Amino acid sequence: MRSIKVSEAEQKLVSKLIFNTVVPRPIAWITTVSAGGVVNLAPFSFYNAITTKPPLILVSIGKRKDGSLKDTGRNVRETGEFVVNVVSREFLEVMHESGRDFPPDVSEVEALGLEVEDSLLVKPPRIKGVPAALECKVREILELGSTPMDVVVGEVVAVHYLEELLETQKGIVGRLGGKRYIIVEDEVDLAD
Ligand SMILES: Cc1cc2nc3c(=O)[nH]c(=O)nc-3n(C[C@H](O)[C@H](O)[C@H](O)COP(=O)(O)O)c2cc1C
Structure with missing residues (x-):
């Protein structure tokens, strides 16, 4: 097993270690x-x-390589609203695709052929067919890190969900290191 002091390590390795040890991450x-x-x-x-x-x-939104805000970061700052869609297996590939850098005037929703449904309390719509969606209003934005990143604290003001999600999270997708993902399959229930 290797041990490093962050202050003496290259940033590339530090980032890689965070991406590969803080796993699986919700999306x-x-x-x-x-x-x-x-x-x-x-x-x-x-x-x-x-x-x-x-x-x-809480969601942490970085900047583009040229230092400009990502569209999500800019929109969240400008409008104070966003919706978190929960990703299930059938959306894995299209979710990954939506992480590409689309120009600000191009809607990923339209470009990827997704359908949306109106939200109850916020302007951004939710993606049709996802197992759950959280409508959020921005509470606070913290700028952290030397890049720095926008750490957005959002208050969930409305929730859309499939009843079965309260019993099992099978099929929900999480992020691993690199471009790898995990799909919940092997749940262990320790209830008495
Ligand atoms: C599964 C996945 C997770 C990601 N997580 C983050 C993240 O936590 N923070 C971030 O700044 N970018 C993250 N990205 C990259 C953004 O999705 C990417 O920069 C995207 O182009 C931003 O789009 P926008 O400019 O429309 O906001 C992730 C990408 C993928 C595929």
């Missing part, structure tokens, strides 16, 4: 709407729940 497949009305869709795996009352989630 927030986020829909936002630009000020001009374009529906944007992109996946984010630096994502998790942080509190339940109120229900707060």
Whole structure:
């Protein structure tokens, strides 16, 4: 087993270690709407729940290589709203595709042939057919890191879900290192 001190290691290795040790990560497949009305869709795996009352989630949105904001980051800052779509097996490939760098005026939803449904309380729609979707309003944005990244704290204000998701999460997709994913299959229930 190797041991390193982060302060002495190359950044490339440090990033690789985070991507490959903090696993599996849940995936927030986020829909936002630009000020001009374009529906944007992109996946984010630096994502998790942080509190339940109120229900707060956190997602970490980096910048592009040229330092500009990603469309999701820009839309979230401009509109204060987003929807987290939960990814199931049938959406794995298209979710991965939606992580490519599409121009801001191109809607990934349209380009990838996805259908959407209106949200209850926010403008961004949810993706039709996903097992759950969380409508969120931005509570706070923290700029962390030397790049820096936008760490967005969102309050979940409405939830759409399939009843069966409360019994089993089979088929839900998570992120591993590299371009690898995991699909929940082998659940272990330790209930008495
Ligand atoms: C599964 C997956 C997870 C990702 N997680 C993140 C993440 O947590 N933070 C981030 O900044 N980018 C992440 N990305 C990259 C963004 O999805 C990518 O930069 C995308 O082009 C951003 O799109 P946008 O400009 O439409 O917001 C991820 C990509 C994939 C495929």
